Amino acid sequence: MDAIFLQILNGLDKGGAYALIALGLTLVFGTLGVVNFAHGAIFMMGAFCAVTVEKILTLSMRVRDESVTFFEAYKETPYLEVWFGDTGKAIIDWSVPLSIILAIPVMLLIGIVMERSLIRYFYKRPHAEQILVTFGLAIVLQELVKSFFGANPLPQGAPDIVSGSAAIGAVFGLGEAVVYPWWRLIYLAFSLVTIGLVFSFLHFTTYGMVVRAGMADRETVELLGINIERRFTIVFGIAAVVAGLAGVMYTPVLPPDYHLGMDFLVLSFVVVVVGGMGSLPGAVLAGFLLGILQSFSSMTEVKDIFPGIDQIIIYLVAVVILLTRPRGLMGRRGVMES
Amino acid sequence: MTNTKIVSPKQDLIFMAILSVVVLTMPIWLQPFGAAYPDLMQKFMIFGIFAIGYNILFGLTGYLSFGHAAFLGVGSYTAVWSFKLLSMNVIPALIFGTALSGLFALAIGFVSLRRSGIYFSILTLAFAQMSYNLAYSVLTPITNGETGLQLTQGDARVLDRMAGIEADASLPTPNLFGIEGIGYSGFYICAALLLISFFIYLRIFRSPFGLKLRAIKSNQNRMGYTGFSTRPYLMTAFVISGMYAGLAGSLLAVTDPLAGAERMQWTASGEVVLITILGGVGTLIGPLLGAGIIKYFENIFSAFNETVLLNAFSFLPDWLAHPVAAVVGLFVGEGWHLTLGLVFMLIVIFLPGGIMEGISRLARLITNRNKAEPKSGAHENKEKEQASAGEV
Numbered sequence: 001m002d003a004i005f006l007q008i009l010n011g012l013d014k015g016g017a018y019a020l021i022a023l024g025l026t027l028v029f030g031t032l033g034v035v036n037f038a039h040g041a042i043f044m045m046g047a048f049c050a051v052t053v054e055k056i057l058t059l060s061m062r063v064r065d066e067s068v069t070f071f072e073a074y075k076e077t078p079y080l081e082v083w084f085g086d087t088g089k090a091i092i093d094w095s096v097p098l099s100i101i102l103a104i105p106v107m108l109l110i111g112i113v114m115e116r117s118l119i120r121y122f123y124k125r126p127h128a129e130q131i132l133v134t135f136g137l138a139i140v141l142q143e144l145v146k147s148f149f150g151a152n153p154l155p156q157g158a159p160d161i162v163s164g165s166a167a168i169g170a171v172f173g174l175g176e177a178v179v180y181p182w183w184r185l186i187y188l189a190f191s192l193v194t195i196g197l198v199f200s201f202l203h204f205t206t207y208g209m210v211v212r213a214g215m216a217d218r219e220t221v222e223l224l225g226i227n228i229e230r231r232f233t234i235v236f237g238i239a240a241v242v243a244g245l246a247g248v249m250y251t252p253v254l255p256p257d258y259h260l261g262m263d264f265l266v267l268s269f270v271v272v273v274v275g276g277m278g279s280l281p282g283a284v285l286a287g288f289l290l291g292i293l294q295s296f297s298s299m300t301e302v303k304d305i306f307p308g309i310d311q312i313i314i315y316l317v318a319v320v321i322l323l324t325r326p327r328g329l330m331g332r333r334g335v336m337e338s
Numbered sequence: 339m340t341n342t343k344i345v346s347p348k349q350d351l352i353f354m355a356i357l358s359v360v361v362l363t364m365p366i367w368l369q370p371f372g373a374a375y376p377d378l379m380q381k382f383m384i385f386g387i388f389a390i391g392y393n394i395l396f397g398l399t400g401y402l403s404f405g406h407a408a409f410l411g412v413g414s415y416t417a418v419w420s421f422k423l424l425s426m427n428v429i430p431a432l433i434f435g436t437a438l439s440g441l442f443a444l445a446i447g448f449v450s451l452r453r454s455g456i457y458f459s460i461l462t463l464a465f466a467q468m469s470y471n472l473a474y475s476v477l478t479p480i481t482n483g484e485t486g487l488q489l490t491q492g493d494a495r496v497l498d499r500m501a502g503i504e505a506d507a508s509l510p511t512p513n514l515f516g517i518e519g520i521g522y523s524g525f526y527i528c529a530a531l532l533l534i535s536f537f538i539y540l541r542i543f544r545s546p547f548g549l550k551l552r553a554i555k556s557n558q559n560r561m562g563y564t565g566f567s568t569r570p571y572l573m574t575a576f577v578i579s580g581m582y583a584g585l586a587g588s589l590l591a592v593t594d595p596l597a598g599a600e601r602m603q604w605t606a607s608g609e610v611v612l613i614t615i616l617g618g619v620g621t622l623i624g625p626l627l628g629a630g631i632i633k634y635f636e637n638i639f640s641a642f643n644e645t646v647l648l649n650a651f652s653f654l655p656d657w658l659a660h661p662v663a664a665v666v667g668l669f670v671g672e673g674w675h676l677t678l679g680l681v682f683m684l685i686v687i688f689l690p691g692g693i694m695e696g697i698s699r700l701a702r703l704i705t706n707r708n709k710a711e712p713k714s715g716a717h718e719n720k721e722k723e724q725a726s727a728g729e730v
Contacts, residue, residue, distance in 0.1 A: 118683075128459075132611065136682040137683060139608075139675055140676060140680055140683065143679060146673075147673050147676065262605065266467055273460050277456075307476045308471075308472055308477075311468070312471055315467055315468045323449065323453075
């Protein structure tokens with residue numbers, strides 16, 4: 001029972017990341033009709049926003065080490081700590097959550113620049129060419145990141161206060177022994193909030209309503225005198241922000257390296273396809289579903305029966321879905337069904 | 339774009355003869371480019387085979403597969419197993435490698451070809467990732483996991499032992515009845531296989547079967563209305579291209595008997611897509627060109643490091659040489675993939691037909707100019723012609 005509970009949590013947590021990336025992918029597909037293979041790279045760049053912020057905050061100077069008395073010893077101390085003492089230390093400790101402040105404008109900018117300078121010329125070109133050009137872009141972005149940050153994973157710490165584990169078992173009446181890392185719980189909550197925000201933006205604001213109208217019937221919206229293209233550009237920016245934030249928050253879970261994006265891209269594409277191309281609820285549902293399936297299949301009991309199932313379960317589900325219900329779990333009838 | 343020129347079989351034979359001469363004299367004419375060493379030339383041949391096979395599927399039918407590296411991997415593993423169990427002779431290795439990848443392609447194609455467009459791409463991608471993940475985990479007894487499958491002293495090599503060939507102290511090398519699979523002889527084995535597979539590929543291009551594949555690309559529905567079931571044709575094309583990939587994979591094992599799972603990763607499938615697009619999708623010779631160019635520059639560019647760059651820019655004043663070397667250094671050496679990505683993007687954006695389209699555009703431009711030149715005062719006319727040439 002405990003194990004199952006933990007696996008569900010694990011799955012929700014992983015599913016949160018899948019859902020956030022897939023949400024952006026499917027949003028871009030639903031609005032612009034573009035298959036964006038560079039979306040994983042955007043996720044990766046979000047993660048490296050956190051790395052950059054941490055690097056800036058910990059810029060260091062050499063300070064005399066007072067604890068060593070019999071010769072002159074120096075140690076590297078961040079400027080923030082020298083200037084502000086404990087407050088500075090706390091700021092550095094909170095670098096990952098603080099990165100969000102930087103990541104939002106940066107990712108929005110990256111998204112809009114990407115859309116205006118490249119993606120918009122590919123609206124009318126076949127999907128294959130969209131895949132190819134964004135695949136090229138993904139390679140370029142990841143190589144740029146590699147040349148600036150190196151090829152090794154760069155671990156980022158969560159703030160000390162949430163770096164331990166929560167005795168979550170007690171809350172659900174499963175005993176004190178069932179614990180779960182705080183940061184992963186925060187990640188789950190964060191992904192739910194972000195998903196909620198995106199949905200309320202699309203459903204409860206006029207702007208979002210127009211965007212949805214444009215997704216359903218672009219021409220009519222344009223005939224009403226609305227510049228739908230500009231709104232879609234903003235939507236692309238929002239998709240980039242969502243993926244970027246997912247990346248920022250994921251850094252304490254998985255140390256980012258330059259090919260993080262490619263690893264997640266394939267998975268999130270599978271998520272989008274399972275959920276239905278262009279369907280937002282589908283992407284979220286499929287994200288969590290596949291996350292949970294993946295963590296269940298990595299239980300030893302399951303692996304004993306089907307060896308290796310944890311490695312292939314997601315793809316297996318995708319194959320079954322594509323063959324039996326090509327529009328995905330929640331895809332609209334007639335959209336991309338061939 | 340569609341090349342409807344009728345080519346007589348005789349012209350094809352002449353073309354094959356020219357190609358053979360070009361390929362077989364590579365060790366001579368590549369000398370000035372610094373690329374005339376066997377390892378690199380073997381790569382040209384092997385990736386040439388891989389790319390022309392891929393072109394049969396993607397170029398002719400327009401089905402974009404993102405999982406072809408799986409077949410390459412299967413070919414490699416099979417070939418190494420054939421060396422281990424049967425014989426160091428390359429013939430069984432090549433036959434088994436090709437045949438098994440063909441079977442593998444049959445199974446994957448049977449499922450994947452039920453869908454088209456982006457769904458087909460994702461299905462093939464999913465299958466390739468599954469094979470890659472399995473090769474790393476459960477199939478370790480067959481694939482030897484991360485270490486990669488290698489030859490050992492104590493391998494069975496049943497046929498070799500029967501023929502009385504015993505391995506001496508050093509590890510045996512793959513050979514074709516005594517001709518070694520490494521060095522120049524290895525290159526000639528690869529070259530011969532490239533020429534044979536290119537001839538088959540040429541025949542497929544010219545055959546009614548090839549025409550039907552092109553018809554699928556241009557309009558699959560209409561093809562169905564005229565009473566053709568497209569699935570068997572697609573299936574055949576998929577299996578053939580899988581077999582080409584398997585052949586390429588086994589040749590990789592022949593030239594270096596070691597097979598690792600990273601050959602099956604989806605970025606490796608991306609590479610053959612890059613090669614084909616760069617050279618020219620659906621053109622006869624484009625994929626070969628693409629393979630040559632990418633492998634050549636990969637080799638040349640990766641060799642650059644900071645010292646080499648600083649030497650190259652030593653004619654600049656000192657304060658300028660370092661920044662210039664640093665900027666250029668982004669694009670060469672370790673950063674070679676950055677250049678590749680950029681070039682690839684530029685090609686997809688401006689020249690979707692690849693290098694071959696570039697060449698034909700240039701050729702058209704030149705012939706148009708020559709035609710317009712004699713008529714003085716036909717300036718307007720000439721401009722119009724050029725404009726129309728640019729549109730095509």
